[in-house]
Amino acid sequence: MNPYNAPAQSRPWWKSTQAVLGILALVALLGAFSFALGFLVMIAAMVAVWVLPPWRWFARLGATVGALVLLTVGAGLGGQLDDNGTKSAHAGGASGESAQASPTASKKSQPAIAVDYVGQQLDEAEKQARSAGYTAAHHDAADNNRVIVLRSGWTVCFQKADTAAKTIDFAAVKSAEPCPRKDGGPLPWPKMPDVVGATYNKAVEDLKQAGIDLDRVTLDDVYLDIDTPTAEEAAEDGDEWRVCFQSPDEGTKVDSVTTVRLDLGQWTDADVVQDCPSAKDTTYKIPANDPDYDNDDNGTTGGGSNEGGSSSSSGGSTGGGTSVGTVHPGSFCSPRGATGVTKAGTPMVCGPGSDGRNRWRSA
Template identity: 70%
Template structure:
């Protein structure tokens, strides 16, 4: 016997090799996307092949079995195969169809009326379409042609029905996005107008004309001694508040994720400072509130709009006597104990606020 004449073991057939079985598992995913029933049959065949053909360890066979099952579910779900296609159909549909075959009538030959699904969440529109005996399709209504995965987060913009084939194609955009003018067109996002220098009232009108709702707008102040107004407060004194800075800039598209902010400054004819600061949060609306303010620079005045003789102060209560006239609640004031009234006539007094500084309060 020749020890060097060793016959190699017979090779394993290709259909019992690992690559062949992996290809069979991939076939499960492909066919499940086309037909759930066909994908299920191939999955059963793949499971039998995994446990019978290859010389794999038991845990490898178990992992391949579980993987084949989940491949079938994922592929069928992404393609819409798991939708409740049968549960939403009326039970009487089959019976009505049988009666129509036996006794045709003009009413039975009439094409079914397709409901209007525009404006509805995509998942709800598809469910109602199936209940009406239609097979729904879906696609992105925007020019990006995005893949629709979470249908509950999309809204129907357009629909195209085929009554003969009993199908309806639904074109949708993500919820919160505006519908394009036509299917497959660009999203018509509103464009930010130029609001810098406008009063708050004027800015609100321009935002409304641009299609930007006030519920998307946040407000902020620009001076160190001015509190941020609420939308109600800014609207009440809309001609006194001015837009000093804005976000985003002019001619910028305001998408659903964009932040819209107006930085406001406030002044009247009685204020010394009647313009926006060069940068936000760098100056005081009332110069006397600046710790570094030099009273002698006022040329004998004791406050904004007041003189040394009348011992009074202006709208927001700077240094001076006990009667400051019309003041704004929460603004800085001096000296302690000074009095004033709001525009509505509410008596105010100058005293320590929550931050330790003197402010107007009732």
């Protein structure tokens, strides 16, 4: 058989030009849906172009460039479709919301207003906020930028809530401190007024007006023979007790660690001396209570006269039977054996106390 006259053998279909062109078309199609998948098919198409069909080199080069172009076109078409779909979805959502909009629906869509926790303890406020679905944070409301450790000892002054994000930030100060005028401002501590010379009742009014808590005020007496009254006792006879000395001085800031002290003296219109002593704990309101008191009437030291006019002694001291009027239990007294009564009318006698010094004791 003449080989030149023999019929040409047919090539397999997957090596044909039609198969390679189909792979190239597949690049554009798959690239429109997935760039990564289209890129893999493009690589396969390039290999097929250079291996399978009996093309010339420039045809193979053109097909390679065409595969790149087809992938780019396919990816672009896919992106365009995605953009259109997104716009359509937004448009549909907007139109749907407009179609369903109503006064009732608008009210329901508004976020709930956060509860006002100002004035509560910080730990309790955070607990309630978390129960309402909020994420709570906190910071120092003053300009000191202090670290909050024990939240139960702090009080909420300000709050800032984001109802959409469900977050709330508390600004707090220590429970004994006043809130600043704004978040991050200085603490407005009250200043000590001048109450020296005022009656106890007037001093209390001035302290209240200055913003000072009366629970932080301590009282003391100025005479050696007068007991310190309680706040209730001083208030009961508020016009008889006078402020002789004060601490701190006028104009001093009264912060959470400042102790306010009022040193009181007591007198009425019937008292001979109606003035404060020059210094605290240096004199006796009743001179006869001074252990060194001299009674010039009978010419004896520490002596006194009884009701019959004769002097007497008790335990080596003169002055038994002397009556000095109203006295305070436990105060120093003189002479030994002198008598008196308390404001309640209880009889008292001057005698040695546990420290060996003469003090007023129950008769």
